[in-house]
Amino acid sequence: MQQIAMINEKLVGYEDLDPVYLDRGFYFGDGVYEVLRSYNGKIFAIDEHMERFSNSLSAIGINTVNIDHIRQKVVSAFEQSQISNARIYFHITRGSAPRNHSYSTDIKPNFFMTIIELPDSTKSKLNGIAVSTFPDWRWKRCDIKSLNLLANVLARQDAESKGCEEAILVDENDHITEGAGSSFFAILNDTLLTAPLSENILPSITRKYVLKAADNISMKIAERSLTVADAVGADELFIGVTTKDIVPVVKFDDKDIGNNMPGENTKKLVEEFKQFTV
Amino acid sequence: MQQIAMINEKLVGYEDLDPVYLDRGFYFGDGVYEVLRSYNGKIFAIDEHMERFSNSLSAIGINTVNIDHIRQKVVSAFEQSQISNARIYFHITRGSAPRNHSYSTDIKPNFFMTIIELPDSTKSKLNGIAVSTFPDWRWKRCDIKSLNLLANVLARQDAESKGCEEAILVDENDHITEGAGSSFFAILNDTLLTAPLSENILPSITRKYVLKAADNISMKIAERSLTVADAVGADELFIGVTTKDIVPVVKFDDKDIGNNMPGENTKKLVEEFKQFTV
Numbered sequence: 001m002q003q004i005a006m007i008n009e010k011l012v013g014y015e016d017l018d019p020v021y022l023d024r025g026f027y028f029g030d031g032v033y034e035v036l037r038s039y040n041g042k043i044f045a046i047d048e049h050m051e052r053f054s055n056s057l058s059a060i061g062i063n064t065v066n067i068d069h070i071r072q073k074v075v076s077a078f079e080q081s082q083i084s085n086a087r088i089y090f091h092i093t094r095g096s097a098p099r100n101h102s103y104s105t106d107i108k109p110n111f112f113m114t115i116i117e118l119p120d121s122t123k124s125k126l127n128g129i130a131v132s133t134f135p136d137w138r139w140k141r142c143d144i145k146s147l148n149l150l151a152n153v154l155a156r157q158d159a160e161s162k163g164c165e166e167a168i169l170v171d172e173n174d175h176i177t178e179g180a181g182s183s184f185f186a187i188l189n190d191t192l193l194t195a196p197l198s199e200n201i202l203p204s205i206t207r208k209y210v211l212k213a214a215d216n217i218s219m220k221i222a223e224r225s226l227t228v229a230d231a232v233g234a235d236e237l238f239i240g241v242t243t244k245d246i247v248p249v250v251k252f253d254d255k256d257i258g259n260n261m262p263g264e265n266t267k268k269l270v271e272e273f274k275q276f277t278v
Numbered sequence: 279m280q281q282i283a284m285i286n287e288k289l290v291g292y293e294d295l296d297p298v299y300l301d302r303g304f305y306f307g308d309g310v311y312e313v314l315r316s317y318n319g320k321i322f323a324i325d326e327h328m329e330r331f332s333n334s335l336s337a338i339g340i341n342t343v344n345i346d347h348i349r350q351k352v353v354s355a356f357e358q359s360q361i362s363n364a365r366i367y368f369h370i371t372r373g374s375a376p377r378n379h380s381y382s383t384d385i386k387p388n389f390f391m392t393i394i395e396l397p398d399s400t401k402s403k404l405n406g407i408a409v410s411t412f413p414d415w416r417w418k419r420c421d422i423k424s425l426n427l428l429a430n431v432l433a434r435q436d437a438e439s440k441g442c443e444e445a446i447l448v449d450e451n452d453h454i455t456e457g458a459g460s461s462f463f464a465i466l467n468d469t470l471l472t473a474p475l476s477e478n479i480l481p482s483i484t485r486k487y488v489l490k491a492a493d494n495i496s497m498k499i500a501e502r503s504l505t506v507a508d509a510v511g512a513d514e515l516f517i518g519v520t521t522k523d524i525v526p527v528v529k530f531d532d533k534d535i536g537n538n539m540p541g542e543n544t545k546k547l548v549e550e551f552k553q554f555t556v
Contacts, residue, residue, distance in 0.1 A: 002359055002360060002361065003359070003361070003392070003393065003394040003395065004355060004358065004359050004392070004393050005390070005391060005392045005393070006351060006355050006368075006389070006390070006391040006392075007389075007390055008388060008389050008390075009351075009389075011355060011358070014392060014393075014394060018298075020296075020298055020299070021298070021390060023304070024431075025303075025304045026301070026303045026304060026369075026371075026390075026425070027311075027369075027425065027427070028307075028425065028427040028428055028430070028431045029306075029307030029425055029426050029427060029428050030427070030428055030431050060428065060431075060432065061432070061435065073284060073287075077282060077284050077289060080282065080289070081280055081281070081282050082280060083280065083281070089377055090284075091304075091305075093304075098394070099367055099392070101427070101430055101431050101434035101435070101458060101459055102431070102434045102435050102437075102438045103431070103435060110286060111284070111285075111286050111287075112283070112284070112285055112286075112299060112304075113283060113284040114281070114282070114283045114284075114292060114377070115281065115282050115283070115292075116281040116292060116376070117281065135418070136418075137417050137418040137419050138417055138418075139415050139416055139417045139426070139428070139429050140413070140414075140415040140416075140429075141415050141429070146428050147304070147305065147306065147307055147428070148307050148417070148426035148427075148428045148429075149305070149306040149307060149308070149379070149426075150306055150307050150308055150338065150417070150424050150425070150426045151417050151418075151419070151426075152306070152379055153302075153306045153308050153338075153379050153380070153381070154338060154339070156379035156380045157339065157379070157380050157381060159380075160380045180379060181379055
């Protein structure tokens with residue numbers, strides 16, 4: 001019996017494969033991830049990110065990871081990188097094994113991390129961005145931060161092909177869930193609106209801090225699902241994303257929002273958010 | 279600026295990473311795959327598999343792959359393997375690049391294939407298998423054979439934890455879509471029943487040949503969605519999967535089907551299916 005494998009144009013013995021090629025992350029997207037950032041040498045909200053990561057691991061039944069050990073690796077590698085404003089990405093997959101949907105419970109998880117300098121987002125934050133809508137094709141457990149992100153990729157690519165920076169995902173009932181890689185907010189009559197937490201959206205950490213910022217400045221908050229018509233008719237829109245915190249949205253599916261300028265309430269939230277990042 | 283990466287416990291320079299670690303298959307499940315098998319040295323239904331693969335590639339916007347070249351690689355590697363009854367798995371991912379949801383259109387796709395000997399499935403085919411239901415958490419484009427398979431993994435693992443060989447996925451309207459890695463069929467009053475093709479199920483090649491076999495032996499066919507109650511009340515049940523073609527189901531969520539024995543109509547279909555594989 002001769003078992004073989006092929007990597008691009010190269011034939012190799014199946015037994016000689018580097019385990020990375022048998023990683024279940026490849027075959028199934030069988031893993032979960034986090035993205036953190038630092039502001040001026042300090043990692044933001046690491047407790048919340050590690051807690052969410054731990055929840056994601058549990059939700060897919062990866063139970064053998066020591067979360068404190070992961071945290072130590074993140075902090076130590078970040079310190080060694082000496083990058084002041086860094087984007088820290090890491091994932092854990094279930095491990096490497098011959099392809100089979102089911103898995104052995106003694107499989108050893110794989111860890112992977114990158115720490116790179118954050119690209120500058122000053123322009124987006126200052127001038128606001130354009131977004132476009134795309135059907136929310138994602139799975140039904142978007143509360144788990146998993147590596148199954150093809151729906152997000154297709155949505156974001158569609159948005160960029162239209163000259164937009166983000167795709168806003170719309171479910172079959174015409175309700176906005178969130179962005180392809182962000183949470184979504186509207187302001188109407190000085191009230192901050194965003195979808196309630198559910199299995200349809202990620203428990204965004206930026207969202208949590210945005211709500212805290214709104215509360216700090218006594219802005220009214222209503223957690224309810226928004227329709228596309230709600231968004232188009234809003235006074236102000238913005239997205240929340242770890243790498244850029246608050247980014248004003250000034251165009252939604254080609255319709256100007258707030259005269260194509262970041263709104264006053266959004267600016268107040270941006271200012272208040274800075275309190276958390278010093 | 280120092281950019282770093284970490285693979286398990288090892289710190290490496292970001293620039294020194296093997297491109298496999300930057301494969302979008304890892305980050306996003308951004309790729310599509312096929313599984314073929316051979317019967318006695320002959321690959322089954324390769325035309326259909328290559329056509330479906332081509333459709334999957336197009337559906338996610340990977341447009342730079344020469345499908346004839348892929349077919350040649352598959353056939354040539356299979357011949358070199360000299361495995362008579364082989365399971366051929368291959369995938370193409372969009373390519374390797376620093377993590378970003380959107381992608382450059384000039385990114386170069388990555389190909390990966392394994393050819394291994396098929397495990398023996400005589401016992402399952404002869405005695406039938408037990409299956410259990412699980413919520414269909416998958417995305418809304420299950421017609422695309424993508425690498426986003428975490429929902430399938432969780433369903434299959436749940437089934438195996440219950441001593442079952444396959445999970446049958448049930449949507450929020452209590453309708454059965456298909457198995458975690460198979461298509462699903464019932465026989466009621468000598469009529470073969472299976473869900474119609476849609477964006478909710480894979481256009482299974484085994485399904486196509488099962489319908490052809492039923493037609494060959496003048497069995498009535500009705501393509502309609504089945505509820506869990508329909509399945510429990512059916513005379514016979516079976517799944518269809520490339521690696522084993524027809525496998526009788528004799529237990530569905532702990533309820534015996536057809537006295538816990540493969541049914542007569544199913545056996546006729548198994549016999550007729552053999553015509554296609556000689």
